[in-house]
Amino acid sequence: MITRTVSNNPRTTRVDLVNDLQRAGTKVTKATISNTLRRQGLKSCSARRVPLLKPVHVQARLKFAREHLDDPEEDWENVIWDFMFYYLYLFIFSTTQQQIEAACSLRKAVRNDVLLREKFRFSMSVLQWARSLKPAWEHLRKRNPPYGWRGLPVDVVGSTLSLLNSSRLFERGSPGRCVSCAVVGNGGILRGSQQGRNIDSHDFVFRMNGAVIRGFEKDVGTKISFYGFTTNTMKNSLVRYRTDGFTRTPQSPEINYIFIPSDLRDYVMMAAAVQGRVVGSGRDRGDSFLRSPLLKDIRTRHLYMPSTGALMLLTALHTCDQ
Numbered sequence: 001m002i003t004r005t006v007s008n009n010p011r012t013t014r015v016d017l018v019n020d021l022q023r024a025g026t027k028v029t030k031a032t033i034s035n036t037l038r039r040q041g042l043k044s045c046s047a048r049r050v051p052l053l054k055p056v057h058v059q060a061r062l063k064f065a066r067e068h069l070d071d072p073e074e075d076w077e078n079v080i081w082d083f084m085f086y087y088l089y090l091f092i093f094s095t096t097q098q099q100i101e102a103a104c105s106l107r108k109a110v111r112n113d114v115l116l117r118e119k120f121r122f123s124m125s126v127l128q129w130a131r132s133l134k135p136a137w138e139h140l141r142k143r144n145p146p147y148g149w150r151g152l153p154v155d156v157v158g159s160t161l162s163l164l165n166s167s168r169l170f171e172r173g174s175p176g177r178c179v180s181c182a183v184v185g186n187g188g189i190l191r192g193s194q195q196g197r198n199i200d201s202h203d204f205v206f207r208m209n210g211a212v213i214r215g216f217e218k219d220v221g222t223k224i225s226f227y228g229f230t231t232n233t234m235k236n237s238l239v240r241y242r243t244d245g246f247t248r249t250p251q252s253p254e255i256n257y258i259f260i261p262s263d264l265r266d267y268v269m270m271a272a273a274v275q276g277r278v279v280g281s282g283r284d285r286g287d288s289f290l291r292s293p294l295l296k297d298i299r300t301r302h303l304y305m306p307s308t309g310a311l312m313l314l315t316a317l318h319t320c321d322q
Contacts, residue, residue: 127164179203179322183206187309209229224255226315229257229258260311
C-alpha cells in the first residue's frame with residue numbers, strides 16, 4: 001500500500017503519506033514507511049522538490065529484482081518510480097536469462113555464432129507498450145514504420161501504446177524449461193506433410209494472414225497461440241482466401257493478436273481494436289474489430305519491409321527458446 005500510494009504520486013511527502021494511512025485506519029509511523037521502502041530496495045527522501053522514492057545502490061535493486069522476476073509488470077510499477085523500472089526490468093531479465101539460455105539450443109547457438117551474436121539483442125523488448133514510449137521515442141522516431149515511428153505524431157503513438165499493458169509475449173512457466181514454438185506460413189509446402197500433430201505439440205504456434213486450417217488439420221494442425229497481421233494483409237487475406245474457407249480472422253479468448261503497424265492508419269485502427277470501438281478516422285472509418293486485451297504492437301529492426309511471415313519468424317526467434 002505504501003509503495004502503491006507513492007507510485008501514483010511520486011512527489012508525495014512522508015508526512016502526507018502518514019496522514020493518508022492514518023485516516024484510512026492504518027497505524028503507521030515514519031519509521032515504518034522507511035523500513036518498508038528499504039526492504040524493497042528503495043529509500044525515502046524528505047525534500048519536496050525530488051521524488052520520494054530514490055533508488056539505492058544498484059546491488060540492492062538487483063537483489064530485490066531477482067527475487068521478484070516472476071511478478072507481473074504492474075507490481076514492478078508500484079515499487080520503481082517512473083520509467084526507471086522499465087530499464088531495470090529489462091536489465092534484470094537479460095542477466096538472469098543467461099542461466100536459462102544455457103540449456104536451450106537456440107539462444108545458446110546465437111551467442112556462440114559471431115554473425116548472429118551481432119544481429120540478436122535479446123535484452124531488448126520485442127513488444128512495445130505503455131511504458132516504452134518515453135525511453136524509446138528518441139531512437140525509434142528516426143526509423144521508418146513498422147520498425148520505428150518516423151513521421152508519426154507522438155500523441156497518436158503515445159495514446160495507442162497507453163492501451164497496451166504488457167511487454168511480454170507470453171508468461172514463461174518454469175524458468176529452467178525451454179519454450180518451443182512453431183511458425184506456420186501459408187505457402188502450401190505443408191500440404192500432405194502430416195505434420196499437424198507435431199505442430200500442435202509445441203508450446204506456442206504462430207500463424208498469420210490467411211491461416212487456412214479447415215480441411216488441412218492433419219497437415220497444419222489446429223492450435224493458434226498468436227495470430228499476426230498488418231492492416232493490408234489481414235484485409236487482403238479475407239478476400240484472397242475466402243474460397244479456401246478463410247472467412248474471418250481467428251477468434252478465441254486463447255489467441256493473442258500481434259498487430260504490425262506500418263503507418264498512422266494502423267495506430268488508429270489498433271486503438272479502436274483494443275477499445276472495441278469503431279474506427280473513427282481515416283480511410284478505414286466505420287470498421288470494427290475483435291476486441292482483445294492482449295492485442296500487441298511489434299517492432300523489428302530491418303532495412304526494408306519484411307513479409308508478415310518473416311516478422312512472425314523473427315518474433316519467435318527473439319522470444320522462444322526452440
